[in-house]
Structures are given as structure tokens and as C-alpha cells.
Amino acid sequence: MFYQFPEDFYWGGASSALQTEGSDSSRGKTIFDVFYNLAPNRFFDGVGPNKLADFYHRYKEDISLYKAVGHNSHRTSISWARLIPDGDGDVDQEAVVYYHEVIDEFKRQGVTLIMNLMHFDMPAALQAKGGFENREVVDAYVRYAKICFELFGDKVKLWATFNEPIVTPEGGYLYDFHYPNVVDFKRAVQVSYNMIIAHAAAVKVFHQVVDGGEICTILNITPIYPRSDNPKDVAAARIADLIFVRSFLDPVLLGQWNAELVEFLGEHDLLPVGLPEDKQLIAANRVDFIGLNYYQPRRVKAKEHVPHPESVLLPESFFDYYEMQGRRMNTSRGWEIYPKAIYDMLMTIKNEYGNVKCYIAENGMGIQQEDQFRGADGVIDDTYRIAFYKEHLRYVHQAISEGVNCFGYHIWTPIDNWSMINAYKNRYGVIEFNPQTGERKLKRSGSWFKELVDANGFDD
Template sequence: MEKFSQETRHNYQFPKHFWWGSAASGPQTEGAADREGRKPSIWDYWYTIEPDCFHKGIGPENTSDFYHRYKQDIQLMKETGHNSFRTSIQWSRLIPDGAGEVNPEAVNFYNRVINELIANNIEPFINLYHFDMPMAMQEKGGWECRDVVDAYVDFAKTCFQLFGDRVNYWFTFNEPIVPVEAGYLYQLHYPKIVDFKRAAQVAHHTIVAHAKAVEVFKNLRIDGKIGIILNLTPSYPRSQDPEDVQAARVADLFFNRSFLDPVTKGRYPEELIEILRDRELLPVVEPGDLETIRENPIDLLGVNYYQPRRVKKKEEILPEGAAFMPEHLFDPYIMPGRKINPHRGWEICEEVIFDIMIDLRDNYGNLPFFISENGMGVEGEAKFRNAEGYIEDHYRIEFIQNHLKWVHKGLLEGANCLGYHLWTFMDNWSWTNAYKNRYGLVEVDLDNHLKRTIKKSGRWYKQLSENNGF
């Protein structure tokens, strides 16, 4: 008999009190971008100067209007089986200038959202930073600036003090490596800088900000858990050739362990430090930084998993004098015959989620974690609308099931996984992609006053949650 089996009719039964829910963010769902005291973030500013960078010119003010429809949306969460839900507090809404005055309208809004979730037996998971630097802070230098680190810590403390009596699960950052990569290496997000040394400084300051926020949380003696959400993309070598294996190891250092190790083990990987020291790319580390990182490990890890990274030894010749990039040490590898989501261009490889679970079990003290994002973006979903008026997204149900089978196997092998959150609850605005790919359990109809309709996957998700398995 399986370890968690309670009802024999379900092949995959999950532990009691498993978290079933979804994840979203304030900037991607709230809307009301210039209402009731909120000031611009880097996204609002970037849209004003380069609207063509956004799919179909749809900017961050055109999101799903959760700000005005949160009560309706939370009822839909209940109808889709949520016992937990993650969103984020927008720094630019709560403290519009990044530092200084707290916006009472924002306090009122977030209080109402948190209270409404709790009233519907949905545990609020609150994240503090989801790529949305207030423009007032970016003008000071963003994460390159030490004053911005201090301002973030004050913002975190304000959130803990305002909402910590009801929020039990806090997260300092979602995918903190993304602003590093996208904003300071690959020109995908504002400020679109290409400079590895500055990227390294941004990464270090982000980790210091995280550790200081954890320290404040612990000092306030709040009854709850605090962690961080990391997007883990395990690196797999093309072959067992030693050079391919080393290429995968180096990719793993840059894209996974650079953040995972300091927040769990309290230190940067020595091998990564050596690589950067040899190239004179180490960030400035101020006295006390490493101690703060060492002394403030997380209670709980969120793991966002979408796709693996496949690499091979460096074969492409580098242009002479090219500024350093991680890809100078390995080349990407496209595995023949891979399964792919054609809408997003991402590989679908479900068993990787099991590899992550075993790695956390064996190499990170089996710390408590949950799958905090996993999902499938699909373009043109309206073509799957049936005669009853809802979208039959059978492919999304299959995607979730195939990943959960491997989560279940990881649990049977002793990994300390506490739940599964899908990205996302309802179709939402997604950075430069806007509404190109839909991820939701609930459709948002842009052509019909943002009307919400539960998809087939949302109905199935309720059964999944109620049965605690499938």
C-alpha cells in the first residue's frame, strides 16, 4: 500500500493538509496602475518609453482588474478548489516613492484581500517582490544601490507589521535571478543593461536584501514562516563526456546554486566564486554582508519549475573581446526528440520535477518546500471553447497530472514537499508577452469586459483538491 493512500480509488493520493492552489502577482493582476496613490514601477515607465516592446502594445495598466474584482475572484478560487493562494504586495502601491510615506489606500486594499481569502478558508501566501522595482528606486540605481536595499528592508518590515498577524507564509522574492538575467545580461527587461559585473552586484544586493528581511522577520517574532521562491532549471549534459558534464555543472552554478546555496546554506558556492574571481567579476561585498547571509537561512522554499536547461561543452567560437556572459563557459544543447510546448517554445520534461525534489532531499537537508509555480501557456485558447461556453483545456489537465505523478513519486521517496501551486489562477498579463499565452484555470475574456469563466481544468482542479489526489 502506498504511504499516503487514504482512498483506494485514487492512484495518486497526497499527504493530508497538502497545499492546492495557484500563484499570481500584484503587478500582473491588480490593474488600477495609477489609482489611489500608486506610483509607477519600472514596468510602467518602460511602457511609456518603448511600448513596442510589449506584445500588441498592451502595457501593465491593462491587467485583470483584481484590484476591483478581488471578491469575485476569490469566490472563483474557492470554486476551483484552492486552499491556498500566492500573490504579491506591490512596493509601488504600498510605499509609492519606495521609501517614506505608506499609502493608506493600499493598506486598506491588501487588508481586504487578505481578510477575504481567510474568510473563504484560503491561506494567503504573500510575496514581497515580483520584478516590480518602484521607478523612484530605479532612479537611485535599483538593486545596484545600497540605499535601495535598505528601502526594501523597510518595505518588508512595514508589510510584516501591517499584515503579519494574519499572514503565515511570507516570501521575500519571486525568481530573483530573473531581474539579474533579464535586466542586466540579456536585455529582456528594463533597464536592458549588458554588464556581468553589474549583474553580479544586483544579485549580491538582492541576496543581502533577502537575508536582512529574514532577519527583521525573525526579530519581530512573527508567528509564521519566511522563505523565497526560486525558479530552478536543472542543467543536463548532452552526454557523459567529462567536458559536457562540467558544462552542465557550471550552468547549474550560475543559474541555480548562485541563489539556492546562499539562502539555504548561508554561503555562495566556492566554485562560482573562483570562476568570477579569475575574471575579476566579483561584486563589492560590504562588511557584515556574508555574516547576515550566513545567519538568516529560510524556513521554507518555493520552487518554480517549467523546463530543464540542456548544455554541452563550449564549441561556438567567441567574438574577440566579447564582454563576459555565462554562455562563454558552455553552449546550449537542443535534445533531439524532446517534447515541447509549441506556444511557449519550452521543453516539457515532467520527471525533472522529481530530480529537483531528490536534490533538495539529499543536498539541502531535506528542507520544507512546495512547488510554487508550474504551468502551461497556450496561445489562442478560445478555439477550444465548447457549446456550453467554457474552454476545454484537456492539455492543461494532462500537463498537471503528468507533473504531479512525479511529485507523488518524490514524496514516496521522502522529499519534504508540502504543496503544489499552478501558474496561474486566471489568465493574466505577462510582462512583455502581455496576454499572448494563457495560463489560467479561469479564462479572462478581454473582448467581453474581462468576463471570468472557469475552464475545464478549473473544474478538474476542484476535484483534485477535494479528493487530495487523482
């Protein structure tokens, strides 16, 4: 069967300034520079954010490689700390020139650009003031967004406010895998709240500044499945859904907080502090489209044991995770492979959120030690990645055939890149990157992706 996709479908990939540009002297420090200086042992092989693929100097070559694997579109980000080194002061003119050159190169090579304002990389100077716990930092973000729109909005018409904003409270304020390494549910809720305010305010400014553009945010609204239809399992899954899905999805698409979530937070003394005008701000500034990242499902069951009253309150105080019997795993990454979830995620957008325009903003497979799959011709034979894409694209195709307003599919990521904490442990690219030599080289999946785009579909 041939899976044909709609005309003008966006095929491409996603990357970020934080993970590709490089830590040269022209950039201000981010929270990951601070984290690495404090705890280099927490980064895989001790490789920190100063050992990247140097997109800053090699962007022309890398964009050419994106084209070589068929990409007609790409999402990347501006580094807030490069453009405004202290986060809220003077604009660095060298950075302005650089981003104009990058944007112009994407256009010259015929790649439609979706520009993201923030991909986890809070400027260190603003984190020192409390990061998104501090309402003044929200104001600094909105100022930064306005500067970006004024500088580049005549050239870039598709924007995103954040990539996976929930990762900031999860990593930095719940689960201790990002700086500032806080474990405090209430503070995490406050950070989430303030990021939603920052998002809505940026959407408002965008439509005041950019003529004829559209703006989104990129959410990883991982589908959540209960172990069984037992009411207690279903209730546990609902709590997880409220926390990890509806917390951001409802405000950005419906323009309001989820009432069940507000009730739940109130019952557990977790409600954030806001301003009276916040509700109207969110209601009046919904996104034009939504980006959706998908990697793995969450599977949830009712608690097996009552939490100790002196234990730290976390989302998992209200549910347990479970491992479905017979599940398929990407053993390199430790993630379940469940392609149907991408269909379920898209159908949620159609059935519960007005079928707003959407695209798959990230989908991919991270594998360790890919060199073991190198063929006699020197090319990494990552047929497992091709199979992964096909499985997920079949479900994307099904969702589109059933009326979902999905206009694109982006992989994470075109070129192997550095990842926060995991460094180069797991490789996601269709283009191999050698951190020792800087060499880039197509994998088997890169050639296949070009064929996919040329045909606007695939045979399977």
C-alpha cells in the same frame, strides 16, 4: 492507479500584484510602467501594465473563483510601489486599507495566504537611483519589508521575500528583456549579490517582528542536464548550474556562497562588492522553507566555438544550449515539456540541501489562441493542461513517496493574467479571462482541479 497526497496538502495557485491588480491612480510607478512608456512596441500587441484584470476592485470575486476551482491556499504579492509610492517615503494609507481588506477576504473564504514582498516590480523612483545595484535600495527594501511585517504580520504567517529573484539580473542586466535593459555580466552579479543581502536582512527582520510565522523565497532552480557524460559537456553544465541554480540556492538554504561559484567569478573579474558583515548576515538568516518554480529544463553542451575576444561576456560565453533529439515541446511557448525534471529538482533539495520543507510554487502551461479549443458548451476544453498537470504531479508524488518534504503544489496561474512583455499572448489559467470584457469563466481544467483537491489526489 490513484495518486494520494499527504493530509493538509496545499493545493492552490500563484499570482502577483504587478500582473493582476491594475494601474489605478493610487499606485506609484514601477519599472514596467517606465519600460512601457519608453518602448511600447516591445510588449505583445502593445498591451502594457495598464490593462490588467482589475483584481484591485474585483478581489472578492476572484478569490471566490479560486475557491470554485478548489484552492485551499494562494500566493500573491504586495505592490511595493502601491504601499510606498516612491519606494522609500510615506506609506499610502489607502493601500494599507486595501491590503487589509484583501487579506481578510482570503481568510473569510478559507484560503491560506502566502504573501510575497516583490515580484519583479521595483518602484521606478528607486530604479532611478540604481535599483539593486545601489546598497541604499537594499536598505529601502528592508524598510519596506519591516513595514509589511508590522502592518500585516499578525494576519499573514507565511511570507516570501522574492519571486524568482534571478530574473531581475537576467532580464534587466544580462538579456535585455526587462528595464533597465542593461547588458553587463558584472553588474548583473552585483544586483544578484545585493538581492541576496536584501533577502537575508528581510528574513532577520521578519523573525524579530512576526510571531510564529515562517518565511521563504521562491526560486526557479531549473534543472540543468549535460548533453553527454563527456567531461567537457559535464563541465559546461556545471558552470550553468553554478550561475543559474547555486547562485541563489546556496545562500538562502546553506547560508553561504558556493565556493566554486566564487572561484569562477574571481577568475573572470566578476566578483561583487560587499561588506565584511555580509557573510554572517547570510549565515544567520536562512529560510524556513523554500518555494520552487518549474516550467522547463536547461540542456547544455560544451562550447562549439571559442567566443570572440571582443564579444560581450555572458553566461553563454562558457557553454552552449542544445536541443535534445526527440524532445516534446509546448510549441506555443517554445518550451520543452519534461516532467521528470520536477522530480530531479525536488530530489536535489532532499539530497543536497537537508530536505528542507518545500512546495511547488509555480508549475503551468501557457498556450496561445486557446479560443480554438472552445467546445459547444462555450467552455475551453484544455485537456492538454490537465495532462500536463498529471504528468508533473506523478513525479511530485514519487518524490514525496521517497521522502521529500514537499507540502504543496501551486499552479501558475488560477486566472489568465497579463505577463511582462508577453501580455496576454500565452494563457496559463484554469479560469479564462477576457481582456476586452473582463469576463471570467472556468475552463475544463478548472473543474478538474476542483476534483483533484476534493479527492486530495487523482486517478490515472
